[in-house]
Amino acid sequence: MHPIKNIIGPRLSNSEFRAHRWRYLLPSGLLLVAAGLLVASFRQPYWRMRLYAPQYPKGLRVVAYLNRLEGDVREIDGLNHYIGMRPLNEAAQLERKAAPLLVGVLACLLCAVIFIHSPWAALFASPALLWPLGFLLDLHLWLAHFGTNLEPTAALSTSIKPFVPPVLGEGVIGQFRTVARVGDGWRLALTAAGIVLVALWFHRAAYKPLWDEYRRAARSATAGEARRA
Amino acid sequence: MTSVAEQVARERNLTPDDVVAALKTYMPSGRIDEYIMFASGGHSGQVFVIGVPSMRLLKTIAVFTPEPWQGYGFGVGDEILRGGDFESRAIRWADTHHPALSETNGEYDGQYLFIGDKSSSRVAVIDLRDFETKQILKNPVAISDHGGCFVTPNTGYVVEGGQYGTPRGWEYASIEDYQKAYKGYVTFWKFDRERGRIDPARSFCMELPPYWQDLFDAGKFESDGWIFGNSFNTELATGNVDGKSPPFEAGVSQRDNDYLHIINLKKAEQVFQAGKFEKFRDFAVIPLQTSIEEGLLYFTPEPKSPHGVDVAPKGDFIVVGGKLDPHVSVYSMAKIKKAIEAKKWQPDPYGVPVLDYDATLEVQVELGLGPLHTVFDDKGYAYTSLFLDSAIARWTLGGPYQTLHKEPAWTLVKKTNVQYNVGHVCAAEGDTASPDGKYFVSLNKWSIDRFFHPGPLFPQNLQLLDISQPGDKMPVLYDMPLGVGEPHYAQMVKADKLKPWSVYPEIGWDPHAQAVDPTAPKPGQEGVQRDGNQVTVVMTATRSHFTPEHVKVKQGDKVTWRITNVERTEDAIHGFALPLYNINLSLEPGETATFHFEATHAGTFPWYCSEFCSALHLEMMGYLLVEPARAAALDAPHEPPAPGAGS
Numbered sequence: 001m002h003p004i005k006n007i008i009g010p011r012l013s014n015s016e017f018r019a020h021r022w023r024y025l026l027p028s029g030l031l032l033v034a035a036g037l038l039v040a041s042f043r044q045p046y047w048r049m050r051l052y053a054p055q056y057p058k059g060l061r062v063v064a065y066l067n068r069l070e071g072d073v074r075e076i077d078g079l080n081h082y083i084g085m086r087p088l089n090e091a092a093q094l095e096r097k098a099a100p101l102l103v104g105v106l107a108c109l110l111c112a113v114i115f116i117h118s119p120w121a122a123l124f125a126s127p128a129l130l131w132p133l134g135f136l137l138d139l140h141l142w143l144a145h146f147g148t149n150l151e152p153t154a155a156l157s158t159s160i161k162p163f164v165p166p167v168l169g170e171g172v173i174g175q176f177r178t179v180a181r182v183g184d185g186w187r188l189a190l191t192a193a194g195i196v197l198v199a200l201w202f203h204r205a206a207y208k209p210l211w212d213e214y215r216r217a218a219r220s221a222t223a224g225e226a227r228r229a
Numbered sequence: 230m231t232s233v234a235e236q237v238a239r240e241r242n243l244t245p246d247d248v249v250a251a252l253k254t255y256m257p258s259g260r261i262d263e264y265i266m267f268a269s270g271g272h273s274g275q276v277f278v279i280g281v282p283s284m285r286l287l288k289t290i291a292v293f294t295p296e297p298w299q300g301y302g303f304g305v306g307d308e309i310l311r312g313g314d315f316e317s318r319a320i321r322w323a324d325t326h327h328p329a330l331s332e333t334n335g336e337y338d339g340q341y342l343f344i345g346d347k348s349s350s351r352v353a354v355i356d357l358r359d360f361e362t363k364q365i366l367k368n369p370v371a372i373s374d375h376g377g378c379f380v381t382p383n384t385g386y387v388v389e390g391g392q393y394g395t396p397r398g399w400e401y402a403s404i405e406d407y408q409k410a411y412k413g414y415v416t417f418w419k420f421d422r423e424r425g426r427i428d429p430a431r432s433f434c435m436e437l438p439p440y441w442q443d444l445f446d447a448g449k450f451e452s453d454g455w456i457f458g459n460s461f462n463t464e465l466a467t468g469n470v471d472g473k474s475p476p477f478e479a480g481v482s483q484r485d486n487d488y489l490h491i492i493n494l495k496k497a498e499q500v501f502q503a504g505k506f507e508k509f510r511d512f513a514v515i516p517l518q519t520s521i522e523e524g525l526l527y528f529t530p531e532p533k534s535p536h537g538v539d540v541a542p543k544g545d546f547i548v549v550g551g552k553l554d555p556h557v558s559v560y561s562m563a564k565i566k567k568a569i570e571a572k573k574w575q576p577d578p579y580g581v582p583v584l585d586y587d588a589t590l591e592v593q594v595e596l597g598l599g600p601l602h603t604v605f606d607d608k609g610y611a612y613t614s615l616f617l618d619s620a621i622a623r624w625t626l627g628g629p630y631q632t633l634h635k636e637p638a639w640t641l642v643k644k645t646n647v648q649y650n651v652g653h654v655c656a657a658e659g660d661t662a663s664p665d666g667k668y669f670v671s672l673n674k675w676s677i678d679r680f681f682h683p684g685p686l687f688p689q690n691l692q693l694l695d696i697s698q699p700g701d702k703m704p705v706l707y708d709m710p711l712g713v714g715e716p717h718y719a720q721m722v723k724a725d726k727l728k729p730w731s732v733y734p735e736i737g738w739d740p741h742a743q744a745v746d747p748t749a750p751k752p753g754q755e756g757v758q759r760d761g762n763q764v765t766v767v768m769t770a771t772r773s774h775f776t777p778e779h780v781k782v783k784q785g786d787k788v789t790w791r792i793t794n795v796e797r798t799e800d801a802i803h804g805f806a807l808p809l810y811n812i813n814l815s816l817e818p819g820e821t822a823t824f825h826f827e828a829t830h831a832g833t834f835p836w837y838c839s840e841f842c843s844a845l846h847l848e849m850m851g852y853l854l855v856e857p858a859r860a861a862a863l864d865a866p867h868e869p870p871a872p873g874a875g876s
Contacts, residue, residue: 075798078772082845155773155845 009118009207010214023206028114030199031125035107037192038128042066042103044185046135049165051076051176062088064139065185066099083174084154091142106131110196117207125196132190136182140167250706253695256283264657264668264721267328267342268691271715274323276344276355281657281668281721284693284709292353292362293323293346300804300815301362304824309741313351313365320367324348327444327718329378329387331422335449335544335662339726341425343387345377352378352389352418356425358730359740359817364426369510370434371414372399376445376458380420382662386494387418387427388447390458394439397509407467408578412517413437415445415458417494425743433501433513435520438579439465440488441481444537444602447494449662450544452562454495457547461534463487463577481534482553488528488583489538489549491565497525521580527569528577529584531558537602537653541611542662543629546591550600550613557600557613557624559639561591592639596622601652602718604659606666608699609633610642612659614651614671620644621654621671621694623703634699643701647692648708649675655719656696665723669694669703672716680710688712691719731799733819740820749821750793757781764828766790770803770816770838773845780851784831784858793821804839807853813839831857 017024047064060072069088077087106128113121148162156174165171171178182190238248256262262280265287270276274293279286293313295302302310302321313320323346331341342355350368355361368374368389376390391414396402402410419431440460448455466480474480497515500506500523506513520526532554539548547560568574568589574582599617606612609630613622623645625631627638636642653672657665676682676690688710695706733740737749750767755776758765764786769776770793782788794803794816805814805822809830814822838849 072798078796078798082773155848 007118007120008116009120010210012117012210016210020206023202027199027203027206030195030202031110031113034128034192034195034199035110037188037195038103038107038110038131041185041188041192042100044188045070045183046185046189047139047167047180048183049178049180051173051178053175053177063183066103066135067096082154082156083160084151084157085146086149088146091146092138095138113199113203118211121203121207122200125200128196129193132186132193135186135189136167143167246704250695250704254282254284254693254707256280256285261724263724264665265724265727266655266670266719266721267330268655268672268711268716268719269325269328269344270713271326271717272322272324273713274321274325274346275713276325276328276342277711277713277716278360279691279709279719280724281670282693282706284691284707286711288360289713290342290355290360290362292325292344292355293351293365294321297813298815299361300813300822304805304807304812304814305822306362309362309365313346313349313353313367315349315367320349320351322348323351325717326375327378328720329380330720330722331384331420332380332382332661333384335382337658337661337720337722337726338384339722339728340422341384341420343378343380343420345374345389347373347375347392350374350389350391352387352427354420354425354427356743357727358743359733360729361740363741363743366418366427366429368414368416368434369512370398370514371395371416374416375443376415379445379447381447381494382449382453384420384422386432386447387420388445388456389416389418390442390445391415391437392443393441394462397436397514404467407439408465411439413439413442413460415442415456415490415492417456417497429512433497433506433515435492435497435515435525436517437490437520437526438463438517438577438581442490443535446538446540446547446660448540448544448547448562452540452544452547454493455562456490456492456494457538457540458490458492459531459535459538459549460487460490485533486530486586487533487535488577488581489531489535489547489560491527491529491584493525493527496523500525517579517581521582524569527565527574527582527584529560529565529568529589530586532556536600539603539605539660541626541630542605542664544662545628546626548603548611548613550602552599552601552616555598555600556593556595557603557611558593559591560589564591565589592627594624594639594641596624596641597644602654604654604656604669605664606656606659606669606696607633607664608666610696610699612654612656612669612696614654615644616650616652618644618646619649619651619673620646621651621669621703623696636700643703645694645703645705647671647673647694647705648679648690649673649677653716653718655721657721658723660720667695667697668721669696670719670721671705672719674715676708676710679708683712689714689716691716732797733817736795736797736819737793737821738819740817746821750791752776752795762786764788768792770794770805770849771796772801772803772843773838773849775805775836775838775849775851778851779854781854781856782828783856784828786828786855787825788828789823789825791821791823792816794818801842802840803842803849805836806839807836808834810834812836815840828855831855 045063049062051060063070109124113124144164147164264281266279268277276290278288291299291301325344326347329343330337344353350371354364356363371391373392374389375392379388394411396410416434418427421428441462443459445458462481464483469476506515531549532551534553535549536552537550549558568584573585573588577583597615597618599615601614601616603611603613609626610623623643624641625636651671651673655670657668671692673690676687691709693707735745737745739746764782796818803816810826834853
């Protein structure tokens with residue numbers, strides 16, 4: 001049996017589709033919705049941090065999108081130069097550049113799952129499942145990298161020691177209190193991941209009988225060949 | 230808490246009224262005032278910005294006088310200050326009198342502020358986006374003014390009435406020729422709101438008899454297109470010239486009446502546009518005879534030597550403060566128009582039609598001694614300062630204002646004593662089409678026993694009164710000492726009508742042009758460029774460094790120094806102080822500044838940021854090294870003399 005066929009699994013006959021239309025449409029529809037949410041999340045912020053200090057009563061904010069930073073980046077960079085931290089925009093340059101492509105690939109993989117009627121479907125869907133967690137992990141690594149690699153000759157190097165700002169929740173750096181939380185984009189991505197899980201469950205329920213049938217047929221075909229041989 | 234408050238009141242000897250006054254004016258930290266008052270700075274040549282009801286001084290806007298903190302006149306701002314010079318004569322002080330906020334339909338619009346200088350007859354334009362002076366103009370015809378600035382209801386014109394009579398352009402003429410050679414003036418400065426500048430080419434001056442014009446005001450609604458002014462020397466007194474004539478103070482007060490000037494500005498504008506004017510120092514002047522022939526100017530008698538002339542909110546009445554007469558005289562615009570139509574007039578010695586007094590007067594209201602200036606509220610009351618009585622008179626308006634109050638029309642309701650010698654008065658939006666009432670400020674000339682007096686020059690006293698309650702309740706709430714004098718008029722605007730910037734809109738902003746300067750230094754472009762002996766420094770400033778930090782020039786170089794503050798954070802201001810060369814800039818976030826100097830003195834000059842900007846503020850400095858001319862010459866490569874150069 002051709003390996004590609006083993007990956008994409010059995011095709012659906014028209015009669016079977018007409019007989020159980022919703023059984024097959026439901027997972028496909030959910031996967032399309034999840035792909036749509038992922039694409040939509042690109043336009044929303046994934047992460048926000050607010051920084052409060054006595055002389056910044058309105059606070060400073062950084063808003064991270066998949067491909068860019070917004071907010072008071074300039075001011076924060078200005079302050080960070082006193083403690084020897086590199087400018088924020090130097091972080092995650094590769095990730096930010098690749099983000100549009102990655103999101104596109106993820107959405108395409110989810111669409112591909114509609115046509116993959118084998119256990120491989122779970123593997124194709126897994127990047128979208130892991131995406132929200134992967135974002136936070138990557139962000140944490142960058143925060144840790146920036147916070148622990150301060151320029152030792154900076155003006156405030158004696159009073160601000162290397163630190164790792166928490167990726168979520170509250171932290172303290174110098175006179176600043178930081179509050180970090182996820183943004184609507186990340187929530188959309190998480191919702192997409194949840195929908196993918198549900199979709200996979202329905203996908204399995206719909207295609208497992210077909211896949212088992214297909215495997216049985218394949219096995220017996222192999223056995224027949226063996227007998228003939 | 231109550232017992233603690235009572236204990237404090239007892240210990241500080243405060244009456245219940247004192248406690249109420251304190252509660253009405255106290256601002257907890259972080260609370261912002263409801264009104265903003267713009268008070269003339271008098272001799273300081275500046276304008277004070279004061280929060281009401283707290284009476285806290287928020288800013289002194291540098292206008293006619295250099296002011297180092299704002300970096301005005303110490304490297305930049307000179308081009309604006311020079312607008313007020315005459316020929317090569319620099320004038321670096323002023324006696325600012327009457328601020329005027331720009332108006333739309335007779336209401337403050339919070340966009341611009343104008344202020345006049347009595348001492349040299351000048352006007353200035355302040356942009357209220359950044360509270361900075363943008364333009365100063367020297368009046369080419371008049372040398373002293375008092376009737377400025379007042380604006381027409383849509384700020385088409387800024388009115389500047391002259392004061393002491395002089396020949397045209399204050400040229401020399403014997404005082405014996407006073408009657409013929411001397412004139413009075415009123416100037417109508419055309420304001421171009423789009424450009425935020427007065428356009429002298431579209432402005433004009435009207436000559437008046439040398440009657441010593443005093444205050445002016447612009448009509449609105451019923452009196453729209455009309456301008457009113459007072460006079461106080463229809464006697465044509467020329468002072469004690471021969472040892473027999475009375476001194477001015479008596480000489481100008483001989484006749485029972487002076488003249489209220491009634492000017493048809495709408496018609497005057499048409500006459501100007503029709504080209505019926507003479508040019509003097511390239512400025513349009515409508516001669517007196519033209520004004521008479523064209524029907525631009527009328528007089529009506531007013532009790533002698535009055536002071537303020539103030540138009541009521543609906544534009545229907547004109548209130549003249551008697552000064553030497555205990556009344557305010559209220560004229561009716563409807564009656565004035567009727568008298569003009571009926572030609573009920575007699576010519577004065579110059580041929581100006583003098584309307585019949587009784588035909589124009591609505592009523593006289595006796596208020597007390599020394600009535601000067603009048604403002605209005607939302608309850609149909611008028612408020613007049615009584616200089617000699619040292620009091621504020623609250624009195625009722627009649628006519629359409631009658632329904633707003635319970636008292637009979639045109640009656641004195643209450644007098645509140647103020648400390649002391651009140652000149653101008655200011656009520657919340659009290660000279661607009663819809664006064665707010667609520668707060669009132671008495672601008673007192675003397676303070677005598679109100680404050681610790683630092684030597685014999687006493688502080689001014691700006692007293693806040695509560696005018697929110699009708700009838701006879703009008704208490705003093707607060708005394709604000711002002712150690713800079715002497716404020717004359719003030720205007721109070723609702724704070725939310727002002728929309729000032731907190732940082733300049735973009736990096737590289739030129740406040741003079743109110744636009745981005747595309748050539749302003751930007752990060753990455755910094756450096757020092759040389760072209761012959763012309764050196765250009767391209768610099769940026771941010772917390773806590775200038776870039777570059779070294780500038781080396783040769784003695785005799787002509788230096789152009791450009792700095793942009795690249796900050797975007799509110800209040801992140803940098804100064805730039807360069808010793809000996811008399812430079813100090815205030816670089817507000819986004820602002821770019823350019824100054825020029827000749828490196829006349831060799832030496833080592835550490836420049837620094839003169840505004841405490843950050844924890845590393847002291848470190849924000851750099852060195853200007855001016856190499857002595859001789860050493861520079863030794864260093865320079867030997868070049869053959871240019872062809873044709875002298876031996």
